[in-house]
Amino acid sequence: MTIKTFKGGTHPPHDKPAANKPIVTAKVPSRVVIPLSQHSGAPCEPLVEVGDEVKMGQKIGDVKAFISAPVHSSVSGKVVEIAPHFNPGGSSPMCVVIESDGKDTWADDVKPKKPLEELTGEEIINITKEAGIVGLGGAAFPTHVKLIPPEGGLEALILNGAECEPYLTCDHRLMVERAEDMIYGAKAMMKALQARKCYIGIEVNKPDAIAATRDAIGGDSTIEVVELEVKYPQGSGKQLVTAVMNGLEVPSGKRSTDVGVQVSNTGTAIVIADAIKTGRPLIDTVMTVAGSGVNESANILVRVGTIFTEIVExxxxxxxNAAKIIMGGPMMGGAVPTLDFPICKATSGVLIFTKDEVVMHEILPCIKCGRCVDVCPAFIMPNFISNAGEQNNHVEAKKLHVEECIECGSCAFVCPAKRPIVQWIRLCKSAIWAMSSK
Amino acid sequence: MENLAVEKRFVVSSSPHVKTPETVQKIMIDVLIALVPAVVVAAVFFREKAIIPIVICLVAAMATEFLLIRKGIFNDGSAAVTGVLLALTLPPGSDWWLCVIGAVSAIILGKYVFGGLGNNIFNPALVGRAVLLASWGGRMTAWLSPVDLKSTATPLAEPGQAALVDLFTGNVAGCLGETSAVALLIGAAYLLYRGHINWRIPGGYIGSALIMGTVMSAAGFGFDITMGLWHVLAGGLLLGALFMATDMVTSPVTPNGQLIFGIGCGVLTMLIRIYGNYPEGVTFAILIMNAVTPLIDNATRPRFYGEVKK
Structure with a gap:
């Protein structure tokens, strides 16, 4: 078996302290704050009012827009408030606040669907939409939109089990513990997408996940594990396509489906399996809590809407001496100023760093060592772009193809001058976006 | 939202939240470490006639930078590197004032007129050397034999005369750092191992000089395949190819650009050596290639991921 990878990339210190810790279930929260916008696309309108009794799995928010995903209650109880609440994304979307009655009574419509063999592709897409399933890899793009088959079907579905971010281990644990369901979900997605093959890409530092997945696949020749080199950002969509499909590139400005490939997260396949097998919508998620600032690292199954303070306890x-809270991995995750935020569907982890790890470096001029050029998986020139960004020269940044940046952070990680390259790139991108949308 | 004030001990910053332990200062320290073998060999062969110029250049370069920006005497370490590199390009027993003028020129004209480290177009040490070479040409070519420390000519004055083995070990007349090939190679091996340089610039430089030396010897001095090797080992070519041309700030960042840069340095060095007025061409070859580095970078921009030809 050859180990595949992409060109470029780097090797951040690969701490995975929770890799061998089985998933534990968090206590049922007494109160949940469920944002009505946990996905890319249109925010939901509330379907409930303050004072309403709601059951677990009951739809509490939805919208007619195509690119959106409904939101369900993660507990049974009473709606006490509908108001904006701080969200790690930086915005404060409307949230439905529900006080749990502790009974976890399921809604009546949460029932197992037909067996997979009897479901049509359209029905699978509909189940995925009704269950409010979004991509659990990070972008939280509504999955039902991604399951619409292109004309003539799809070459391959790639499930992303690379989990290349340091610290994060939720996908790893899910693959080890729920490989059967992952394969079930993969088959459902293949059926919907009319995909001829399914490749499950896993970095070779997770031999137990690779073994469990191979066991679950059994003799099915349409599904295959692809072993990937341990290298960041192996789990980035385009880079994964290139690695798995032997050098195939997604053309600039196009989607992977334009070259016959769709990419989804392994965890997403599992929640699709849940939605078909049990009828339960996406009301909880497995996340990793790790970092030197937390007393015990964990992979923990958490109800959507649980306030993170409760999880930390x-x-x-x-x-x-905890000094930084990071939503997601250390390479791409966003820092948040507080522990008081709700866990969303696509929350993959929260890292807590101590003071010693939160060093504010002096930013030096670029010495053109070229390390960023060597590691950039988009093959752009972060050094020159960072200079342009520093000077607010957005036209120059555009000439240097700043928009091709995937913001993986490899350049800023390797930079000996400690230049905040990604930060400048983001500023350039938003400025260019603002210019072009005028 | 009121809790934000309560918990303001949490730092918010842009990703990535982990950074490599590598710093500019650590890179410069590694370059200094890599120069140790050459310095030691120079000290062995030329004794105080090597040690005194090296110390003066080092101190003068660091002091000049300190007086200019007052950020700690060592700061990022680049001034120390410039000082040592400059000293290694001087003849043994150079006068103290020559060292000081060279070092001050290197730091001010080579670096700070452009805005400091990272913004300079030319290799600062070579700028310092060029100033001295243009102003005191005689003193800059007053060589000593390492055997008896008496005046002698550089081997480049009589191409092909010095034995290759002497060039390799350093038992020839020349600048402080250009006598011993083996000491320079040890230092370069360390930089390669640490990932601060790659094979492209030295490879392009040495490779093109080797080929040109062999081919052009047929035209000028009678065909001799060892002439290529002789040209590589004699004079400042190795010091230039391994430590000067590889200066990150003043060389291209793209892989192809680095190769072109190296080849350009090698070709220009050989043209100056064989057809030029100066016996040695390394300094001006590298300075000329420094000047075209931005053009090379522009012309060799890599194809970005998913780039579609228009």
């Missing part, structure tokens, strides 16, 4: 609390 179940992980032994944070240390006195």
């Amino acid at each position: 179940q992980c032994g609390g944070i240390k006195e």
Whole structure:
């Protein structure tokens, strides 16, 4: 078996402290704050009012827009408030606040669907939409939109089990513990997409996940595990396509489906399996809590809407010198100023770093060492773009193809001058976007 | 939202939240470490006539930078590198004032007129050397034999005369750092191992000089295949190819650009050596290629991921 990969990339310190910790279930929260916008696309309108009794799995938010995903209650209880609440994305979307009655009574319409063999592709897409399933890899794009088959079907579906971010282990644990369901979900997605093959890409530092997945595949020749080199950002969509499909590139400005490939997260396949087998919508998610600032790292199944403060307490609390809270992995995750935010469908992890790890470096001029050029998986020139960004020269940045940047952070990671390259790139991108939309 | 104020001890910054331990200062320290073998060999062969110029250049370069920006005497370490590199391009026993003028020129004209480290177009040490070469040509070519420390000519004055083995070990007249090939190669091997240089610039430089030396010897001095090797080992070519041309700030960042840059340095060096007025061409070859580095970078921009030809 050859180990595949892409060109470029880097090797951040690969700490995965929770890799061998089985998934534990968090306590049922007494109160959940469920944002009505947990996905890319149109935010939902609330379907409930303050004072309403709701059951677990009951739809509480939806919208007619095509690119959107409904939101369901993750507990049974009573709606006490509908108001904006701080969200890690930086915005404060409307949230439905529900006080749990502790009974976890399921809604009546949460029932197993027909067996997979009897479902049509359209029915699978509909089940995925009704269950409010979004991509769990990070972007939270509504999955039902991605399951619409292109003309003539699809060459291959790629499930992304690379999990190349340091610390994060939720996908790893899900593959180890729920490989059967992942394969079930993969088959459902293949049916919907009319995909001829399914490749499950896993970095070779997760031999137990590779073994469990191979076991679950059994003799099915349409599904195959692809072993990937341990290299960041192996789990980035385009880079994964290139690695798995032997050098195939997604052309600039196009989607992977234009070259016959669709990419989805392994965890997404599992929740699709749940939605078909049990009828339960996406009301909880497995996340990793890790970092030197938390007393006990964990992979933990959390109800959507649980306030993170409660989760941290179940992980032994944070240390006195905790200094940074990161939503997601250390390479791409966003820092948040507080522990008081709700867990969303696509929350993959929260990292807590201590003061010693939060160093504010002096930013030096670029010495043109070229390390960023060597590691950039988009093959652009982060050094020159960062200079353009520093000077607010957005025209120059555009000439240097700043828009091709996937913001993986490899350049800023390797930069010896500690230049905040990604930050400048983001500023350039938004400025260019603002210019072009005028 | 009121809790934000309560928990303001949490730092918010842009990703990535982990960074390599590598710093500019650590890179410069590694370059200094890589120069140790050459410095030691120079000290062995030329004794105080090597040690005194090296120390003066080092101190003068660091002091000049300190007086200009006052950020700690060592700062990022680049001034120290410039000082040592400049000293290695001087003849043994250079006068103290020659060292000081060279070092001050290197730091001010080579670096700070452009805005400091990272913004300079030309290799600062070579700028310092060029100033001295243009102003005191005689003193800059007053060589000593390492055997008896008496005046002698550089081997480049009589191409092909010095034995290759002497060029390799350093038992020839020349600038402080250009006598011993083996010391320079040890230092370069360390830089390669640490990932601060790659094979492209030295490879292009040495490779093109080797080929040109062999081919052009047929035209000028009678065909001799060892002439290529002789040209590589004699004079400042190795010091230039391994430590000067590989200066990150003043060389291209693209892989193809680095190769072109190296080849350009090699070709220009050989043209100056064989057809030019100066016996040695390394300094001006590298300075000329420094000047065209932005053009090379522009012309060799890599194809970005998913780029579609229009």
